[in-house]
Amino acid sequence: xxxxxxxxxxxxxxxxxxxxxxxxxxxxxxxxxxxxxxxxxxxxxxxxxxxxxxxxxxxxxxxxxxxxxxxxxxxxxxxxxxxxxxxxxxxxxxxxxxxxxxxxxxxxxxxxxxxxxxxxxxxxxxxxxxxxxxxxxxxxxxxxxxxxxxxxxxxxxxxxxxxxxxxxxxxxxxxxxxxxxxxxxxxxxxxxxxxxxxxxxxxxxxxxxxxxxxxxxxxxxxxxxxxxxxxxxxxxxxxxxxxxxxxxxxxxxxxxxxxxxxxxxxxxxxxxxxxxxxxxxxx
Amino acid sequence: xxxxxxxxxxxxxxxxxxxxxxxxxxxxxxxxxxxxxxxxxxxxxxxxxxxxxxxxxxxxxxxxxxxxxxxxxxxxxxxxxxxxxxxxxxxxxxxxxxxxxxxxxxxxxxxxxxxxxxxxxxxxxxxxxxxxxxxxxxxxxxxxxxxxxxxxxxxxxx
Numbered sequence: 001x002x003x004x005x006x007x008x009x010x011x012x013x014x015x016x017x018x019x020x021x022x023x024x025x026x027x028x029x030x031x032x033x034x035x036x037x038x039x040x041x042x043x044x045x046x047x048x049x050x051x052x053x054x055x056x057x058x059x060x061x062x063x064x065x066x067x068x069x070x071x072x073x074x075x076x077x078x079x080x081x082x083x084x085x086x087x088x089x090x091x092x093x094x095x096x097x098x099x100x101x102x103x104x105x106x107x108x109x110x111x112x113x114x115x116x117x118x119x120x121x122x123x124x125x126x127x128x129x130x131x132x133x134x135x136x137x138x139x140x141x142x143x144x145x146x147x148x149x150x151x152x153x154x155x156x157x158x159x160x161x162x163x164x165x166x167x168x169x170x171x172x173x174x175x176x177x178x179x180x181x182x183x184x185x186x187x188x189x190x191x192x193x194x195x196x197x198x199x200x201x202x203x204x205x206x207x208x209x210x211x212x213x214x215x216x217x218x219x220x221x222x223x224x225x226x227x228x229x230x231x232x233x234x235x236x237x238x239x240x241x242x243x244x245x246x247x248x249x250x251x252x253x254x255x256x257x258x259x260x261x262x263x264x265x266x267x268x269x270x271x272x273x274x275x276x277x278x279x280x281x282x283x
Numbered sequence: 284x285x286x287x288x289x290x291x292x293x294x295x296x297x298x299x300x301x302x303x304x305x306x307x308x309x310x311x312x313x314x315x316x317x318x319x320x321x322x323x324x325x326x327x328x329x330x331x332x333x334x335x336x337x338x339x340x341x342x343x344x345x346x347x348x349x350x351x352x353x354x355x356x357x358x359x360x361x362x363x364x365x366x367x368x369x370x371x372x373x374x375x376x377x378x379x380x381x382x383x384x385x386x387x388x389x390x391x392x393x394x395x396x397x398x399x400x401x402x403x404x405x406x407x408x409x410x411x412x413x414x415x416x417x418x419x420x421x422x423x424x425x426x427x428x429x430x431x432x433x434x435x436x437x438x439x440x441x
Contacts, residue, residue: 190404191404192403192404192405193403193404193405193406193407194395194399194403194406194407194419194422195395195422196386196395196396196403196404197393197395201393205393206362206393209360209361209362210358210359210360210361210362211346211347211360211362212339212343212345212346212358212359212360213357213358242412245405245412246407246410246411246412247410249406249407249409249410249422250403250404250405250406250407250412251405251406251407251408251412251413251414251415252407252412252413
């Protein structure tokens with residue numbers, strides 16, 4: 001028989017369940033060339049709570065996944081082009097552009113996204129990529145800082161992320177960043193707001209399940225900045241954090257605040273080993 | 284003067300009704316987390332409870348629970364157990380405890396407390412993301428909770 005008919009029946013029977021699918025087993029091949037690591041062994045600091053870390057890409061529909069697999073389809077690439085122009089645009093009192101100091105973005109920024117947030121020895125603080133961009137603008141270019149979650153900033157983050165695509169996230173969690181990492185971890189497990197929900201409630205304990213019409217992922221941020229179909233723009237990590245915290249009926253933290261820097265450091269480290277995907281495409 | 288006393292009388296009636304309502308801070312849980320006394324002293328309305336359970340801005344029970352009786356409402360979540368048959372599995376007092384503050388029954392449960400106004404970390408003004416400017420109100424009113432309890436009590440095993 002009709003193996004085909006059997007398969008057809010099986011497919012028909014399993015259809016109603018497909019809405020409640022777990023993470024899929026698809027492979028993220030970029031531009032038909034490069035295979036990205038979207039599932040890998042969890043970093044050692046997570047060994048008590050999970051075995052495998054997975055990109056949010058696995059929790060999205062085939063259609064959404066496909067948008068990210070081809071740079072000509074990826075709606076975020078328009079913003080990368082824009083940021084490429086900004087990279088070479090002279091601004092501020094020092095009459096410099098990014099390129100004045102960093103030359104070719106493809107060379108100077110390769111690998112940068114993968115290790116942020118990271119410790120800045122001179123400043124004595126943990127910095128996100130956005131903080132570093134604004135530090136350059138203010139102190140090297142003599143230009144105005146960009147809004148932390150604004151379009152200029154998210155586009156520049158996307159341009160810089162592209163130069164690390166495919167490289168494993170490798171955020172340091174010890175040494176001078178350790179106390180901030182611990183703070184971020186505490187925040188991750190804190191049940192905030194009137195709904196008393198922590199990051200972990202949804203993204204550690206319940207990933208793969210549906211919450212109303214949303215398929216819960218592990219909340220990995222290796223794909224940021226991310227183009228969301230929901231708001232048709234690039235979103236950076238702190239903007240997304242803010243939305244999540246708000247939805248617990250909590251008072252949010254401010255994008256760019258040290259609280260969100262700590263949370264970003266911790267959440268980024270949960271994705272150590274996954275490929276940098278930014279700019280990704282999500283719901 | 285007549286009108287004034289009439290208004291006064293209405294006010295008094297109003298507060299008398301409120302006084303019969305159990306405030307969130309006064310809910311009495313037994314050792315298993317159940318709440319025997321009705322929050323309103325009035326029977327719940329199961330039809331209204333069904334609407335509340337399926338409405339995003341109200342109970343939104345379907346965000347996490349599947350409920351066959353609410354099949355008309357799209358997208359039921361799967362984080363909590365299905366509520367089918369819950370009316371057979373739980374008494375009214377147990378359902379009231381689960382609705383007001385499920386953590387009194389199941390320590391550490393993800394389920395939010397629908398009738399609680401204090402003891403939160405960084406509570407906000409509803410879903411604005413801003414700090415509250417006035418005292419928090421419970422997610423559902425006493426009567427809404429009684430209505431949902433009445434609805435869930437109708438969910439029997441087939």
